[in-house]
Amino acid sequence: MSDPTEMLTIGELARRTGVAVRTIRFWSDSGVIAPNGRTTGGFRLYDAGAVARVELVRTLRELGLDLDTVRQVVDRQVTVRDVARAHVRALDAEIRTLRVRRAVLDRVARQDSTTEELRLMHELARMSADERQRIIDDFVRETFDGVDAQAPGAHIAQAMGTMPAHLPADPTSEQVDAWVELAELVSDEAFRRRVREMAVAGARGGPRPAGPDPAKVAEHAGQAVRDEIAPASGEGQEILHRIVDPHLPMSERALLAGQLATFTDRRVERYWQLLAVLNGRPPVPSHVPAFEWLIAALRSHA
Structure with a gap:
C-alpha cells in the first residue's frame, strides 16, 4: 500500500501511470493536475492521490472530453454522469x-x-x-x-x-x-x-371494365416475367387467360390495357417504396413488371 504522505516527482508519477512526462506537465500547466508542492530546486511534487487523478484525466481525454470539461470533473464542479450525458448527446449529433x-x-x-x-x-x-x-x-x-x-x-x-x-x-x-x-x-x-x-x-370516373384480380396478376404474370415468357406468345396467351376471362371481347381487352397502363408506372411505385423506407415500414414489393407484362399480353391478344 502506498504511503499517503509520499510525494512523487513528475517522473515517478509518469512511471506509475504510464503517461508521458510531457503530457503530465502540460496537464499541470493547464491546471488539470496541479502539483501539491515543489522541491527546494523548484521541481513539482505530487501526492499519491495524483495517480488516480492522472488515470481519470487520461480516461476522460481518451473519451474525447476537452480539458476545460476534464478540469471541472477533477475539481468536482460537475459529475462524471452529467458529463457523460452531455457527450452522449454530442456524439449522437x-x-x-x-x-x-x-x-x-x-x-x-x-x-x-x-x-x-x-x-x-x-x-x-x-x-x-x-x-x-x-x-x-x-x-x-x-x-x-x-x-x-x-x-x-x-x-x-x-x-x-x-x-x-x-x-x-x-x-x-x-x-x-x-x-x-x-x-x-x-x-x-x-x-x-x-x-x-x-x-x-x-x-x-365513368364506366370502366372490371380490373383483374391483383393476386392473379402477381401470381401468373409475375411468374411469366420471371420465366421470361413473351406476352405475345402462345404460352403468354394461356397465362393471360388465367388472369382475365378468355371470352372477354377484344374491344374490352384494349380498353382494359389502356386503363391499366394509365395507372401503371415504375417511378410512381418507386415513390411508395421510398416512402416505406423513410417511414421504417416493411419493403413494398414491386408489382409493376407483372402489370406491364399483362398490359402487353392484352394488347398482343386483342
Whole structure:
C-alpha cells in the first residue's frame, strides 16, 4: 500500500501511470493536475492521490472530453454522469452528421455525379425533418391542385394527399439515401406530370371494365416475367387467360390495357417504396413488371 504522505516527482508519477512526462506537465500547466508542492530546486511534487487523478484525466481525454470539461470533473464542479450525458448527446449529433456524409458520398460513388449534384445532395441530406416534410407537402399540393379527391376512383389523389411521408428527424443511412432519391423524384417535372395524369384520370370516373384480380396478376404474370415468357406468345396467351376471362371481347381487352397502363408506372411505385423506407415500414414489393407484362399480353391478344 502506498504511503499517503509520499510525494512523487513528475517522473515517478509518469512511471506509475504510464503517461508521458510531457503530457503530465502540460496537464499541470493547464491546471488539470496541479502539483501539491515543489522541491527546494523548484521541481513539482505530487501526492499519491495524483495517480488516480492522472488515470481519470487520461480516461476522460481518451473519451474525447476537452480539458476545460476534464478540469471541472477533477475539481468536482460537475459529475462524471452529467458529463457523460452531455457527450452522449454530442456524439449522437456527430454520428448523425457522419451518417449523412457517408450516405451522400456513397451515392456519389455509385453514380457519376457532377459537383453541382453533389452540392444539392448534401443540402438535401442536411435538411431538417420539417424541411423535408414541406417538400413532400408542396409536391402533393401542386400535383393534385384542383383534383377532387372525393371523386370516384380518385384513389391516387387520396393516397398521396392524405398519407404524407412522416420523415424521421434522425434518419439512417438507408433513409438518407431514400430521401435524396425521393427529393430528386418529386422535383422532376415529367414525374409530376405523370402523377397528375394518373390523378386526373382517377378522378374522372365513368364506366370502366372490371380490373383483374391483383393476386392473379402477381401470381401468373409475375411468374411469366420471371420465366421470361413473351406476352405475345402462345404460352403468354394461356397465362393471360388465367388472369382475365378468355371470352372477354377484344374491344374490352384494349380498353382494359389502356386503363391499366394509365395507372401503371415504375417511378410512381418507386415513390411508395421510398416512402416505406423513410417511414421504417416493411419493403413494398414491386408489382409493376407483372402489370406491364399483362398490359402487353392484352394488347398482343386483342
